[in-house]
Amino acid sequence: MRNMLAAGVAAILLTVGPAEAREAKPILQVSGDIAGHSAVFDLDALRDLPQATLVTSTVVTDGRHEFTGVLMRDLLERVGANGDRVLAAALNDYVVDIPMSDFRDYDVIIAYAMDGELLKRSDKGPLWIVYPRDAHAELQDIRYDYRWVWQLSGLKVQ
Ligand SMILES: Nc1nc2c(c(=O)[nH]1)N[C@H]1C(S)=C(S)[C@@H](COP(=O)(O)O)O[C@H]1N2
Numbered sequence: 628m629r630n631m632l633a634a635g636v637a638a639i640l641l642t643v644g645p646a647e648a649r650e651a652k653p654i655l656q657v658s659g660d661i662a663g664h665s666a667v668f669d670l671d672a673l674r675d676l677p678q679a680t681l682v683t684s685t686v687v688t689d690g691r692h693e694f695t696g697v698l699m700r701d702l703l704e705r706v707g708a709n710g711d712r713v714l715a716a717a718l719n720d721y722v723v724d725i726p727m728s729d730f731r732d733y734d735v736i737i738a739y740a741m742d743g744e745l746l747k748r749s750d751k752g753p754l755w756i757v758y759p760r761d762a763h764a765e766l767q768d769i770r771y772d773y774r775w776v777w778q779l780s781g782l783k784v785q
């Protein structure tokens with residue numbers, strides 16, 4: 628009995644390997660008109676929010692892909708965002724101004740994984756704003772394409 632218990636404990640400990648280590652590197656900073664001064668999310672903090680998946684085609688990949696992340700409106704609600712616009716900034720210094728109404732009208736996600744694989748910096752990662760473009764014809768438009776910020780690193784609520 629005692630041995631079984633020990634084996635059980637060992638099995639549980641073994642599952643906590645490097646792959647389970649906390650992903651503590653900050654990947655998203657949210658600032659501007661929010662409840663605190665600024666909020667920083669690492670991957671695990673994003674995983675602590677309700678998770679969202681979205682299957683869609685994109686303008687920069689072939690076919691449809693499954694994206695995993697969090698709904699933009701959930702994240703903005705979590706930080707107490709209060710504004711009409713969100714400035715989304717990327718690691719490559721790309722910045723775009725997105726109306727807050729997009730996140731009420733559509734299930735826009737901040738994706739950290741595509742087809743179950745974490746997005747890499749070298750390929751649209753670590754975070755990519757993904758619109759449900761297949762589900763809404765009006766989203767299949769250049770005005771929305773430029774809001775699909777890849778290498779997303781910051782959101783500023785205004
Ligand atoms: N980080 C980042 N995201 C970006 C861009 C960019 O230059 N940097 N370009 C935007 C534009 S203008 C479009 S049309 C789509 C697709 O751009 P791409 O074909 O250059 O990937 O991504 C958007 N997201």
Ligand SMILES: [Mo]
Pocket residue numbers: 772773
């Ligand atoms: Mo573009």
